Amino acid sequence: MRAPLHIGAAFGLALATAGCVRNAGPTETVNPGVGRPPVDPQGRDEHEGVGMYERQLESLNAERAKKVSTGEVGFEVCEQLCDLMARTCYAKDQLCEIADDHKGVESYQRLCREAKLYCSDAVDSCETCVERDGQTEPPSSTEPPTSSES
Numbered sequence: 001m002r003a004p005l006h007i008g009a010a011f012g013l014a015l016a017t018a019g020c021v022r023n024a025g026p027t028e029t030v031n032p033g034v035g036r037p038p039v040d041p042q043g044r045d046e047h048e049g050v051g052m053y054e055r056q057l058e059s060l061n062a063e064r065a066k067k068v069s070t071g072e073v074g075f076e077v078c079e080q081l082c083d084l085m086a087r088t089c090y091a092k093d094q095l096c097e098i099a100d101d102h103k104g105v106e107s108y109q110r111l112c113r114e115a116k117l118y119c120s121d122a123v124d125s126c127e128t129c130v131e132r133d134g135q136t137e138p139p140s141s142t143e144p145p146t147s148s149e150s
Contacts, residue, residue, distance in 0.1 A: 050108065
């Protein structure tokens with residue numbers, strides 16, 4: 001006699017569960033990436049990356065302009081300006097790569113053009129500093145040159 005009671009309880013539970021699922025709303029098929037911005041390998045969507053690189057460029061350009069305006073000279077200043085150049089041009093490369101992937105998005109094209117100008121200004125600052133200090137490149141060693149290098 002107990003078997004019918006268990007079967008009845010199981011049947012009731014199945015009906016109750018079915019009712020819950022039915023009342024949960026329509027199911028949707030989710031297609032990863034559809035309707036969402038592209039995601040880069042680090043898991044950020046491209047729009048976040050663009051904003052990050054845009055802010056980075058503005059910050060680097062302001063830092064470069066401030067450093068140039070002081071009129072300071074010397075190897076350390078040139079090293080800092082050339083580091084800013086490398087970081088600025090890297091951000092430019094990233095922004096322009098995104099712009100190349102989205103040729104129809106004018107805001108990305110504009111940011112790439114601005115980034116190219118920032119990079120060009122940073123290259124000029126680095127080169128001017130190095131030329132002003134009479135060096136064609138930072139010394140590779142603190143040792144004095146040997147007679148064959150003179």
